[in-house]
Amino acid sequence: MNKLLEAFVYFMENGLGEKLSKELAEKLTGLKAPKGKIEIPKTKGPDEFQMPKAKDDVIEASDNVSGNYAAGDTKYNADVLAEEQARKRGFIEDDGIQDATDMSQVEYSKLYSEAYEFLTNLNRLNKPVKRTPNVKTLATRKMRGDLPFINTRLSNPMTNKMVLRGLDGTTESLYSQFRIELEAYKNGLENNLKTIKENNIALSSKDKDNILYNIKLVNNLNNKVDQLADDLVQADKSPEKIYQDFRNVQLEKRFGITRKDIAEQLDKDQGILASMDESMAKIKKLIDETEDIRSGKAEIDNKTRVKNLYQGKGYGPNEGLNRSLTRQFLRDEIESGRIETTQAIYNAMKEGSHPFIDSIKVFRHHYGDDAFDKIGKYIDENAFSDSGIRYPGRFEFRKMGLVPLNKKAPGKTYAHYSLPGEIDQEIADIDKVIKTIEEGNNPFFKTKEDIKNQNSKRSNLVKIRNEIAPEDTKQLPGDELLETAEVVPIKQEGIISNLDLNIDRGPKKLNNIELYGDETFDELKYIEENGVHPRDLDPREGFARGGIVEVLI
Numbered sequence: 007m008n009k010l011l012e013a014f015v016y017f018m019e020n021g022l023g024e025k026l027s028k029e030l031a032e033k034l035t036g037l038k039a040p041k042g043k044i045e046i047p048k049t050k051g052p053d054e055f056q057m058p059k060a061k062d063d064v065i066e067a068s069d070n071v072s073g074n075y076a077a078g079d080t081k082y083n084a085d086v087l088a089e090e091q092a093r094k095r096g097f098i099e100d101d102g103i104q105d106a107t108d109m110s111q112v113e114y115s116k117l118y119s120e121a122y123e124f125l126t127n128l129n130r131l132n133k134p135v136k137r138t139p140n141v142k143t144l145a146t147r148k149m150r151g152d153l154p155f156i157n158t159r160l161s162n163p164m165t166n167k168m169v170l171r172g173l174d175g176t177t178e179s180l181y182s183q184f185r186i187e188l189e190a191y192k193n194g195l196e197n198n199l200k201t202i203k204e205n206n207i208a209l210s211s212k213d214k215d216n217i218l219y220n221i222k223l224v225n226n227l228n229n230k231v232d233q234l235a236d237d238l239v240q241a242d243k244s245p246e247k248i249y250q251d252f253r254n255v256q257l258e259k260r261f262g263i264t265r266k267d268i269a270e271q272l273d274k275d276q277g278i279l280a281s282m283d284e285s286m287a288k289i290k291k292l293i294d295e296t297e298d299i300r301s302g303k304a305e306i307d308n309k310t311r312v313k314n315l316y317q318g319k320g321y322g323p324n325e326g327l328n329r330s331l332t333r334q335f336l337r338d339e340i341e342s343g344r345i346e347t348t349q350a351i352y353n354a355m356k357e358g359s360h361p362f363i364d365s366i367k368v369f370r371h372h373y374g375d376d377a378f379d380k381i382g383k384y385i386d387e388n389a390f391s392d393s394g395i396r397y398p399g400r401f402e403f404r405k406m407g408l409v410p411l412n413k414k415a416p417g418k419t420y421a422h423y424s425l426p427g428e429i430d431q432e433i434a435d436i437d438k439v440i441k442t443i444e445e446g447n448n449p450f451f452k453t454k455e456d457i458k459n460q461n462s463k464r465s466n467l468v469k470i471r472n473e474i475a476p477e478d479t480k481q482l483p484g485d486e487l488l489e490t491a492e493v494v495p496i497k498q499e500g501i502i503s504n505l506d507l508n509i510d511r512g513p514k515k516l517n518n519i520e521l522y523g524d525e526t527f528d529e530l531k532y533i534e535e536n537g538v539h540p541r542d543l544d545p546r547e548g549f550a551r552g553g554i555v556e557v558l559i
Contacts (some may be wrong), residue, residue, distance in 0.1 A: 010037040013203055014044055020209040026218065034199045036353055038341075058127035064120065067091045068128075080125050088114060088123035117147070149205070155198040156209070159219045163187035163552070164230060181234035181245060182252035188227050195224060236396065258301030319368035319378035325384050330398050331381055333358055333365035335408070336372070338400035345372045347415050361540050367423040374411045381406075416474055421467065426475040429467050435465045450521065450530070500508035 013034045017027035028039045045273060057065065067090040075083040089098075089106045098104040106114050123395050150157055163169045163184060170183075202209070209217075235245040242257060320328045337355040339345050347355075351368060351546040354360035369377070384406060388395050397403075416422040423427070451460070519533050532540045 010035045010039060011044070011145070011403070014039070016203050016206070020214065022209075022217070029221065030199055030217070033196055034203060037349060038356070058124060058131055058132040060127075063094050064091060064124050067094050067123065080122065080312040082131065083125050083473055084118055084122035086116040087125065090122060091117045096190055103265060107356070108424060145202070145205070147208045149207075149268045150203070153198050153201060154197045155220050156213050157201060159216055160223060161190070161224060163191075163227060167430075177234055177237050178243070178248045179252070181238060182233065182249050184227060184234065185231050185249055186253070188224070188231050190221075190225050191227065195220060218443070221382065239395065272341050310434075311431060314430055316366075317425050317428055318366070318370050318375045320370055322378070322382075324378075324382055325366070327385055327395060328369075328378060328381060329365050330382075331395075332369035335400055335403050336365055336368055339372075339410070345410050345413050348418065348420075351415070351420065363420050367420075371416050371423050372410050372412050373408055377408055380408060417470065419470065422474055423468050424470075424474070426471055429471040429474075433464055434472075435468050436467070438465075 010031050013031035014027050017030050018024065022030065024043065027042070031037075042361055063088075068087055074086050087195050092098050092106060092109055092114065093100045095117075097109040098106070137268045145153065154160065169187060183472060201207070214278075238245045238248065284331050299375060320332070323329075333355050335344070337352070338346075340347055340352050340508065347368065353364060354363035355368070384403075385395055392491050417492075424432075439448065439451070440457055443457050443460070448456075451457075516530060517537055519537065519539050521533075521539075529540050
């Protein structure tokens, strides 16, 4: 909330008005502004937190007990800190039984004086100051050259002949091209807002007029894209698939190169890349073999694995519609306070198209798996109606009997929305990866550090599983980090020929995309198919289950 308030204050100080300042602050931070008037505090903390000079153990002790301090009561706080110092310096045992009365009162008096002096200086150095408008700076000519959303009124893509040229006039082509323009405009606007906020740039009256005009343009374009998506859904077509196909075609047209051309060029290259990527066929073979390693197809049928990962009625024949309808309903329910989630979950429901957060799992927790029967009935009743399958609003959905079974979130992370069986499958997948690393059969991960990364993910999943299903709590084999695991070197004549993978060659890459070292198979497959790492995507782009995130309606 501090970031949102800072952004709101910046735009307000530039005279953009409360409503527009709220909207811009939300776009810049990704946080939702509170309803009603935002009161700007008359005081603020110092620009930089300052720590008084003190012994290291005093500072450390204060960090340990700061959560127990009482606001404005230095004497009480000094008593709390002095007792913690006594434990650290060995005057009393850290057993939860002994306290300050169990030590020499002379020594305790010295500790108390030291603690009181430290806290007094801490309060003095970080005393709130009167809030005054920050002095704005003027943007340089060079900086303004990179701020088109501030300097100019952008052209309207919906009427721009350059944008419309070459389109065939169908809903499919209009939707795809306008969505490309929308994403570019949104990213550009947010980057420009971030630049002027971080550099505390002063805005002229013309700048403010341009921002207001461009914001309206982006909102109108967004409404048009949503309308075209609705038309496609009513025609029983998938907007997401249409958009991805259109992007692939445009990419080929723009750069004049095909996958075949890339494969031929890689054949000519020298060095490591030439050895690894002699042809796209080898890359495809590598990905296929990695899929075998990652999913354990030799032992677990892939259909069974997918069924284990995505359980419940929401993943039936109406999965795409379930995802879209529940996302919009969840957004409204969160805003109305009927259910409570983390800010990240709310942002995903508000914006849509999050790479990993799936509204089906969120809805399943808060409303129960049987609630999908009611949504299925709504879909069946409206499949052939004039209005089509549209989200009718939260009040109509509530009339269907959609009542929250769990108001609170299941935990602090999105993973807590998974069922125990779903997490069990994720743990099994990680175990397969660890096994292949230990045996030297994994083409991407081969070091002890890679095993530690996988085990860190595994232990976190085990912890979450035990939290959501405490009755099933048990230590699974391998829960501890296998930091001493031996790694068998990958054979030269293995999956990738003519390449010694035991040489440390720095950051690993796939399709020239740098890897983090703990990628899941879904992420590796997404990189191979799209040429970009899913973790580097804008939160509004992405995938779920390796495919369409939702149908926009």
